[in-house]
Amino acid sequence: MSERAYAALPGHALKRVRMGGLEAIYHTPSGITHLLAEPVPELLDALDAVGTDTFVTAERLVAQIASRFDLVGDDPQERPEQVLGERLAELAALGLVRLRAEA
Amino acid sequence: MALAMRHACFITVGPARFRIGSDWRAPIDELRALYADYPLDEVVPDFTVRLQATSALRRYVRPQVAIAGDFTLPDALPLPLEQGLLAAEMAMNLQMALGWRRHLLLHASAVSRQGRAVVMTGLSGAGKSTLSALLAERGWRFLGDEFVLLDPDSGNIAPFPRPVSLKNQAIAAMEREVDDETRFGPVLRDTPKGTIRHLRPRTEWIEQMARETRPGLLLFPRFGFPRAVRRMDEAESFVRLTQASTNYVALGERGFDALTQFVRSVPACAIDYATGDEGVELVERLWSEQGAKWGDRAAA
Numbered sequence: 001m002s003e004r005a006y007a008a009l010p011g012h013a014l015k016r017v018r019m020g021g022l023e024a025i026y027h028t029p030s031g032i033t034h035l036l037a038e039p040v041p042e043l044l045d046a047l048d049a050v051g052t053d054t055f056v057t058a059e060r061l062v063a064q065i066a067s068r069f070d071l072v073g074d075d076p077q078e079r080p081e082q083v084l085g086e087r088l089a090e091l092a093a094l095g096l097v098r099l100r101a102e103a
Numbered sequence: 104m105a106l107a108m109r110h111a112c113f114i115t116v117g118p119a120r121f122r123i124g125s126d127w128r129a130p131i132d133e134l135r136a137l138y139a140d141y142p143l144d145e146v147v148p149d150f151t152v153r154l155q156a157t158s159a160l161r162r163y164v165r166p167q168v169a170i171a172g173d174f175t176l177p178d179a180l181p182l183p184l185e186q187g188l189l190a191a192e193m194a195m196n197l198q199m200a201l202g203w204r205r206h207l208l209l210h211a212s213a214v215s216r217q218g219r220a221v222v223m224t225g226l227s228g229a230g231k232s233t234l235s236a237l238l239a240e241r242g243w244r245f246l247g248d249e250f251v252l253l254d255p256d257s258g259n260i261a262p263f264p265r266p267v268s269l270k271n272q273a274i275a276a277m278e279r280e281v282d283d284e285t286r287f288g289p290v291l292r293d294t295p296k297g298t299i300r301h302l303r304p305r306t307e308w309i310e311q312m313a314r315e316t317r318p319g320l321l322l323f324p325r326f327g328f329p330r331a332v333r334r335m336d337e338a339e340s341f342v343r344l345t346q347a348s349t350n351y352v353a354l355g356e357r358g359f360d361a362l363t364q365f366v367r368s369v370p371a372c373a374i375d376y377a378t379g380d381e382g383v384e385l386v387e388r389l390w391s392e393q394g395a396k397w398g399d400r401a402a403a
Contacts, residue, residue: 015356015359015360017359017363017367019336019337019338019341019363019366019367020336020337020338021338022338024338024341024359024363026356026359028356031352031355031356033345033359035338035341035342
């Protein structure tokens with residue numbers, strides 16, 4: 001089964017402005033404004049930190065974030081990789097991150 | 104396309120220049136009277152507005168005006184000739200809303216004091232227009248009751264002080280407030296918005312309309328509710344203002360920059376008030392509280 005991997009968009013593609021707990025994000029290629037809550041800004045930051053041309057899986061991203069933050073979910077039965085994977089898939093559908101299926 | 108119109112006039116309001124042409128003389132005469140204090144010189148207009156007969160016969164038999172211009176809405180209803188002034192005003196609004204690109208346009212009213220503006224926005228009928236008119240009679244500078252023009256480069260507000268379009272019970276309220284009959288336009292009855300009467304801003308605010316001002320406070324007023332004040336966070340203000348803007352999407356990144364900068368630079372409150380006096384008092388109080396902070400910052 002192929003695994004999904006994600007990468008940040010080039011820096012100029014997104015304009016991000018923090019507003020309290022939310023972030024207003026302007027997607028330059030489409031001209032669409034998004035207003036997104038946590039953990040989306042943190043996910044985008046983590047992908048940025050990996051580098052724009054480096055595709056990573058949700059597992060790798062979790063490992064990277066876990067090295068800096070405690071990951072505590074609302075539901076202990078849910079694996080963080082699964083939750084982050086779902087959020088990343090949503091972001092890819094919006095065009096806010098790049099998606100690649102890895103063999 | 105330049106159509107020769109029988110009657111025409113030029114009107115400059117703030118940074119926008121209009122040319123209004125009409126098949127009839129009456130609406131143009133009324134406009135000239137209402138805009139007597141504004142620059143009426145012939146200029147190259149930003150927008151051309153045409154009030155034209157819905158058919159050649161219509162000009163003589165129960166005349167009706169249809170709005171035309173650089174931008175038109177397909178479902179804009181023709182109005183009877185007696186409402187030609189209203190048609191002209193609506194047409195000017197339409198041109199601004201759909202065509203203006205030099206500023207981020209917010210559907211809002213604004214007044215200022217000591218170089219800082221209070222921007223008031225909300226749904227149609229929420230009372231923002233009347234509240235701005237009241238404040239403008241009580242020592243505030245009038246910047247506009249319909250559109251706030253936000254400069255994406257400087258973050259300043261360019262005044263757009265059109266005559267205030269008073270509706271229904273606001274007419275009597277302002278007639279009590281303003282002791283100068285010559286500042287009022289004709290009473291327009293049975294319009295799609297009820298009874299309408301225009302109020303010309305004080306001459307000094309028209310003379311100063313080229314002078315920009317800095318935004319200081321953002322309010323979301325609601326008239327006719329028990330007094331209440333609620334702080335509004337940046338994200339909610341931002342979302343509401345994207346909805347209150349007529350050209351946010353059209354401006355693209357410049358619109359995003361202008362609006363995010365605006366909501367982060369001013370505190371915002373939703374205010375409910377039961378009477379005009381209460382509304383004025385609330386604005387004054389919030390202004391004083393905020394003014395104290397500006398003072399602290401200036402002193403620091």
